[in-house]
Amino acid sequence: MQSTHRIWPRIAMASGATLAVMGLLTACTAGTPDSGGAAEPAADTTVEDNAATGDTITIGFSGPAADHGWLGAINTAAIAEAEKYSDVELVVAEGTNDANLQISQVETFINDKVDAIVLLPTDGAALTDVAIKAMDAGIPVINVDREFSSTFAARTTVLGDNYGMGVSAGTYICEQLDGEKDAVVAEIAGIDSLPLTQERSKGFADALDDCGLDVSNRVAADFTVQGGEAAASQLLSAAPKIDAIWNHDDDQGVGVLAAIDAAGRDEFFMVGGAGSANVMRSIQADDTVLKATVIYPSTQAADGIALARLIVQEKGMSDLVESSVPRKIQLYAPVVTKENVEVYLPSAFES
The missing domain is CATH 3.40.50.2300 (Response regulator)
Known part of the structure; x- marks a missing residue:
């Protein structure tokens, strides 16, 4: 079908973004790899704590071309979510169905030392290695919708059902x-x-x-x-x-x-x-x-933006007893x- 949406061109990243040096996964998240040096989120996080403005972070976002209404909505919602936070600068890569181009976009995010990457891969398997590269560089990756082929490629995965x-x-x-x-x-x-x-x-x-x-x-x-x-x-x-x-x-x-x-x-x-x-x-x-x-849900990338902010700012999910953002979240149908x-x-x- 002909999409009614367009992907936004890549926004130039503001200079001086600070790389958040943080562990990829917290020690209290069972069944996940440990990269060492993890900073623990504050215990008993509240809604007010999460809403409070923190240090400004830069999040890189890459998704497929919006050649389908749902994919257009994915991108629109992600950008709208980032705009809610005065402490988030969002860098949006041009939408593409070319896995090699998307790999180069993620490599650019790594070289620019963004604080987190939200990635809806055009092909989860093809993007796995570069996602692992980002994780190894200390940049948490939030995987959206299409799963990578390795647990080590993402800090958190947001999926539909x-x-x-x-x-x-x-x-x-x-x-x-x-x-x-x-x-x-x-x-x-x-x-x-x-x-x-x-x-x-x-x-x-x-x-x-x-x-x-x-x-x-x-x-x-x-x-x-x-x-x-x-x-x-x-x-x-x-x-x-x-x-x-x-x-x-x-x-x-x-x-x-x-x-x-x-x-x-x-x-x-x-x-x-x-x-x-x-x-x-x-x-x-x-x-x-x-x-x-x-x-x-077409909110998956938007949820990814919100979770990336919590992870980098060492916050948790206030409605959970567990103090860390979960490794995997699957939305209801x-x-x-x-x-x-x-x-x-x-x-x-x-x-």
Whole structure:
């Protein structure tokens, strides 16, 4: 699909940024590597402590090209989060889907001695070595969405829950079909070769199995409007009767709904995925077959910015008894319906 967002050009970094000399992981975080020299965060951190202005830090941020509404929202939210803090200077690298270019961006951050790096890698495995290089230089890396292939490559990882998305979608469909054991459930997946698609499909299948259903018809698209329309047209031609559809991605869902309208089909209900604003408005209006969507948070990089600040300033998460920022945080995948859409619409992204 054509994205409605653009990635910002690389912002020149202010000179004189100080490298925060800190341990990569604290000794009290179990199961993580110890690089030595770790500074302990203050015990009993409060909300007021975390909000208080500290020493100014520089955070480097790099993510893929915003060729998808969700990715555009990732970047927008990260920049907006940094702007909340007078003690954070954010350096934004140009968005790219070229792993080699992104590696060079991280190397520039290392050479410029930023205090932390928030990185949504275009390819987690390909960016692992340079992330380890940053960690070895004493620069904490916050890994977002696509995991590195080594534990040593990140201080903290912020993830969505792809398996949980499938579980949430399947559970909602089970509840709506309420014991209809012969119901026809269809699935329009994303790119089948991606682990995230495989995890979503597995979660969906597991949830359906729990209520005695399975996926009767399944096609895969490519997270684009055009791909969604083509895949949905194929599905509708192959399945003369459907009771429920889960479409993995709301951006490709624009095409899916176009195909449904063109086919004149309305005997089923549909659940979306990711949580776009246009889908939520449709759910709110209740004027299509689309009745729900499952959130895949576009706040992950913004959370990464907030966590990077806490880590460098040796603060913790005030709502946890543990005084250190956790090594891994996985965000929830709630179902958005007409009843709760007003809660989620303000933070939704535009497809």
